[in-house]
Amino acid sequence: MNVFWLYATIILAGFSVKAHLNPTCNSNDSMVLQHFMNGMESPIPGWTSNSPNCCDWDGVTCAFSGPIPTGLCINSTGIRVLKFGENHFRGEIPPEFANCSFLEHLSLDANYVSGIIPDYLLSLPRLSRLYLQDNELIGQLRNSYPSNLVYLDVSINGLSGELPDFFHTFPNLTYFAAYSNNFDGGLPFSLVNSGSISRLILRSNSFSGLIDLNCSSMINLVFLDLATNKFSGAIPDNLPACSSLKTIYLDGNKLTGRIPESFKRFNSLSHLSISSLNLKNLSVSLQILQHCQNLTTLVLSSSFVNEEMPSIANLRFKMLKNLLMRRSNLTGTIPLWLDGLTKLTVLDLSSNQLHGQIPPFLGNLQSLGYLNLSTNCLTGGIPKSLTGLTGLRFLNTSLMINLNLPVFKRHGMSGKKVPCSYGIPLRRTLDLSYNSLTGQIWPEFGNLIYVENLNLKYNKLSGNIPGTLGNLFSIQIMDLSHNNLSGEIPHSLVKLHALSNFSVAYNALSGTIPSGGQFSTFPNSSFEGNTGLCGEFFTKCDKVQDLLQPSAFKSKNFSITYLVEWVGFGTGFLLSVIVLLVIPTIREFQIEEL
Ligand SMILES: *[C@@H]1O[C@H](CO)[C@@H](O)[C@H](O)[C@H]1NC(C)=O
Ligand SMILES: *[C@@H]1O[C@H](CO)[C@@H](O)[C@H](O)[C@H]1NC(C)=O
Ligand SMILES: *[C@@H]1O[C@H](CO)[C@@H](O)[C@H](O)[C@H]1NC(C)=O
Ligand SMILES: *[C@@H]1O[C@H](CO)[C@@H](O)[C@H](O)[C@H]1NC(C)=O
Ligand SMILES: *[C@@H]1O[C@H](CO)[C@@H](O)[C@H](O)[C@H]1NC(C)=O
Ligand SMILES: *[C@@H]1O[C@H](CO)[C@@H](O)[C@H](O)[C@H]1NC(C)=O
Ligand SMILES: *[C@@H]1O[C@H](CO)[C@@H](O)[C@H](O)[C@H]1NC(C)=O
Ligand SMILES: *[C@@H]1O[C@H](CO)[C@@H](O)[C@H](O)[C@H]1NC(C)=O
Ligand SMILES: *[C@@H]1O[C@H](CO)[C@@H](O)[C@H](O)[C@H]1NC(C)=O
Ligand SMILES: *[C@@H]1O[C@H](CO)[C@@H](O)[C@H](O)[C@H]1NC(C)=O
Ligand SMILES: *[C@@H]1O[C@H](CO)[C@@H](O)[C@H](O)[C@H]1NC(C)=O
Ligand SMILES: *[C@@H]1O[C@H](CO)[C@@H](O)[C@H](O)[C@H]1NC(C)=O
Numbered sequence: 001m002n003v004f005w006l007y008a009t010i011i012l013a014g015f016s017v018k019a020h021l022n023p024t025c026n027s028n029d030s031m032v033l034q035h036f037m038n039g040m041e042s043p044i045p046g047w048t049s050n051s052p053n054c055c056d057w058d059g060v061t062c063a064f065s066g067p068i069p070t071g072l073c074i075n076s077t078g079i080r081v082l083k084f085g086e087n088h089f090r091g092e093i094p095p096e097f098a099n100c101s102f103l104e105h106l107s108l109d110a111n112y113v114s115g116i117i118p119d120y121l122l123s124l125p126r127l128s129r130l131y132l133q134d135n136e137l138i139g140q141l142r143n144s145y146p147s148n149l150v151y152l153d154v155s156i157n158g159l160s161g162e163l164p165d166f167f168h169t170f171p172n173l174t175y176f177a178a179y180s181n182n183f184d185g186g187l188p189f190s191l192v193n194s195g196s197i198s199r200l201i202l203r204s205n206s207f208s209g210l211i212d213l214n215c216s217s218m219i220n221l222v223f224l225d226l227a228t229n230k231f232s233g234a235i236p237d238n239l240p241a242c243s244s245l246k247t248i249y250l251d252g253n254k255l256t257g258r259i260p261e262s263f264k265r266f267n268s269l270s271h272l273s274i275s276s277l278n279l280k281n282l283s284v285s286l287q288i289l290q291h292c293q294n295l296t297t298l299v300l301s302s303s304f305v306n307e308e309m310p311s312i313a314n315l316r317f318k319m320l321k322n323l324l325m326r327r328s329n330l331t332g333t334i335p336l337w338l339d340g341l342t343k344l345t346v347l348d349l350s351s352n353q354l355h356g357q358i359p360p361f362l363g364n365l366q367s368l369g370y371l372n373l374s375t376n377c378l379t380g381g382i383p384k385s386l387t388g389l390t391g392l393r394f395l396n397t398s399l400m401i402n403l404n405l406p407v408f409k410r411h412g413m414s415g416k417k418v419p420c421s422y423g424i425p426l427r428r429t430l431d432l433s434y435n436s437l438t439g440q441i442w443p444e445f446g447n448l449i450y451v452e453n454l455n456l457k458y459n460k461l462s463g464n465i466p467g468t469l470g471n472l473f474s475i476q477i478m479d480l481s482h483n484n485l486s487g488e489i490p491h492s493l494v495k496l497h498a499l500s501n502f503s504v505a506y507n508a509l510s511g512t513i514p515s516g517g518q519f520s521t522f523p524n525s526s527f528e529g530n531t532g533l534c535g536e537f538f539t540k541c542d543k544v545q546d547l548l549q550p551s552a553f554k555s556k557n558f559s560i561t562y563l564v565e566w567v568g569f570g571t572g573f574l575l576s577v578i579v580l581l582v583i584p585t586i587r588e589f590q591i592e593e594l
Contacts, residue, residue, distance in 0.1 A: 067091040073100035107131035177201040193217040215241035227251040240266035247271040264291040275301035283310035297322040322346040350374040381439030392448040427452035481505040
C-alpha cells in the first residue's frame, strides 16, 4: 500500500517559515471516521473528537487536487520555495509562474500536470531545483537563456524529440534525470562535454547512436544510467578516463563486442551493470574486470549468452559484493574461483545450464545473504555447509544486502512499470528451486534464523521436513513443493508468524495439517498432491476433527483503505483516508528483468 504524505509548502523571501496549505476535514467524512472508530474494540490512538479536523488525525491524509494555483507570484513576488509534490494537481503549468522571479525551488512531481514545459521555466532567474517528474507533460525541452538550474528532473512524462544541444546554458547543472520519456536521437555535444553534471539518468527512452562521452570534459560525472535505450556500437573504451565515474548502467541497449581492455585501469568503477547486451567472451571479460580494484557490483545477466562458465582458477574479485549472472544459459559448473569472493553478499546464478554439485565452499562465504541457484541442472545433495551461512544466521548491519538496481513501480492508468528509484531491497534468500537435488533437508537448516525466503521446490528431495524449521522466525516464504518429502508436517511450523507463502504441495506427506497461526491462511493448493494429508479445510481427518478450531481471525494484521471525494471552499479536494493499524512492510523484492 502506498501512503501519500501531503505537503504543499510555500516559503517567502525574508521569512524562513513554512506555510502549510492545510486542508480541513469535511464534517461528513469526520462523522464517518468517528463511526468507524466507535465500531472498534478500543479507540484508535491519535484520533480525537477534540480536533474536528480529521486531516490532523494520525494516519489520515487529505490531499489537494484541482488546478495549480496561478496567482501566487502576482501578489507575492517574493516566493522562494513551492513544494506541491505528490498531490492531485491537474492542468498546465500556468504562465503566471513567470512572475516568480525569486523562486529557487519548485516541486510539482507526482501530480497530473499536463501540457508543455513553458519556455521561461528553466531559466527563471533564481530557480536552482526543479522537480517535474511523474506527470503528464509532453512536447520538447527548450531553453534559450542562461539557467541557474542545479537539479532538473523531468522523468516519467511523455516528453519527446531530441535533447537540444543546450547544456551550455546550464553551467551549474549537476543532476539531470529524464528517464521514462520518449526522447530519441543522439546525445548532444554540450551534454557529453558538460563539466558540471555528476548524475545523468536517461534510462528507458529511445536514444540511439554511439555513447561518446568526452571524459576530459566530464570531470564530475559519477553516475551514468543509459539503460534501456537503442545505443549501438561497442562499450566505449574511454570510460575509465572519466575519473569520477563510479556507477554505470548500460543494460538493454544494442551494444556488442567485448569488455574493453582499458577497463583494467578503471579504478573508480564500483557498479557495472551490463545485462541484456550482445556481449562475447565472458572468460576474457572477467579477467579484465578483476583488475577493477573498487568493483563491488557486477550485473552480467542475459549477456554472454550460451557461453561456458569460466573455470579459470586464479580469478580474484577482492571487493565484489554483488554478482548477478542470471538468464545467460551458461554451461559448465559452479566455478571454484567464487571461493575467493569473500565479501559476496548477493550471488545469483539462476536460469543457466549449470550442472554438477553445489560446491560446499559456498556455505563458508561469510557475508552471503542471497543465494539463488534456481533453474539449473544441479545434482547431488544440498551441502550441509549451507546450513552455516553466516549471512542467514546473524543479523549484522555490515552484511546488509545493498543492491543498487532500479526499483520499479506501476505507473498510472497504463500500468506500465517504470523505474522510480535505486536500491533494491532483497529478502534474505536461499533459492535452490528447479534443479535435480537429492537427499534430505538437513535439520541444521533450523539455524538459518534470518532467512526470509527458503525455496527448494521442484527438486528430488526426500526424507522428513525437520521440526527445527520451526525456528526460522524470520521466514516469509517457504516452498518445499514438488519433491518427494514424506512423514508429517511438523507442528512447530505453526510458530512462524511471518510466514505468508507456504507450500508443501506434491510430495509424499501424510498425517494431519497443523492448525492455527498462519496455517489458517494457507490455501488448499499449499497441501494438494499429498495423498496422505488431511485437515480441517482439506480432506477431513475423522479422528482429530475436534482438535481443529477456526482461527482465521486471530491474526491482528489488517489494513483498510478507502477514498472519500468531496468538494469544499470552491475547490475540489480529494480526501484519502488511510488507516494503518499494523503498518505492513512494503518492499520490492524481485530483481527485475529488462
Ligand atoms: C453532508 O452530507 C449531506 C447529505 O448528503 C449534504 O447535504 C451536506 O452538504 C454534506 N456536508 C458537507 C459539508 O459536505
Ligand atoms: C491579489 O491581490 C488583490 C488585492 O488584494 C486581490 O484582489 C487579488 O484577488 C489577488 N490575486 C490573486 C491571484 O490572489
Ligand atoms: C507578471 O508577468 C507578466 C508577464 O510576464 C507581466 O506583464 C507582469 O508585469 C508581471 N507582474 C508582476 C507583478 O511582476
Ligand atoms: C553558477 O553558480 C555560481 C556560483 O554558485 C554563480 O556565481 C553563477 O551565477 C551560477 N551561474 C548561473 C548561470 O546561474
Ligand atoms: C574534450 O574536452 C576537452 C576539454 O574540455 C576539449 O579540449 C576537447 O576539445 C574535447 N574534445 C572533443 C572531441 O570535443
Ligand atoms: C576506491 O574506493 C575507496 C573507498 O570507497 C575510495 O576511497 C577511493 O577513492 C576509490 N578509488 C578510486 C580510484 O575512486
Ligand atoms: C576469448 O578471447 C580469447 C583471447 O582473445 C580467446 O583465446 C578465446 O578463444 C575467446 N573465447 C571465446 C569463447 O570466444
Ligand atoms: C541453451 O543452451 C543449450 C545448449 O547448452 C541449447 O541447446 C539451447 O538452445 C540454448 N538456449 C537458448 C535459449 O539459447
Ligand atoms: C531466483 O531466480 C529465479 C530465476 O531467475 C527467479 O525466478 C526467482 O524469483 C529468484 N528467486 C528470488 C527469491 O529472487
Ligand atoms: C558483523 O560482521 C563483521 C564482519 O564480518 C564482524 O567483524 C562483526 O563482529 C559482526 N558483528 C556481529 C554483531 O556479529
Ligand atoms: C521417494 O522416496 C521414497 C523413500 O522415502 C523412495 O522409496 C522413492 O523411490 C522415492 N521416489 C522417487 C520418485 O524418488
Ligand atoms: C505469495 O502468495 C500470494 C497469494 O497466493 C501470491 O500472489 C504472491 O505472488 C506470492 N508471493 C511470492 C513471493 O511467492
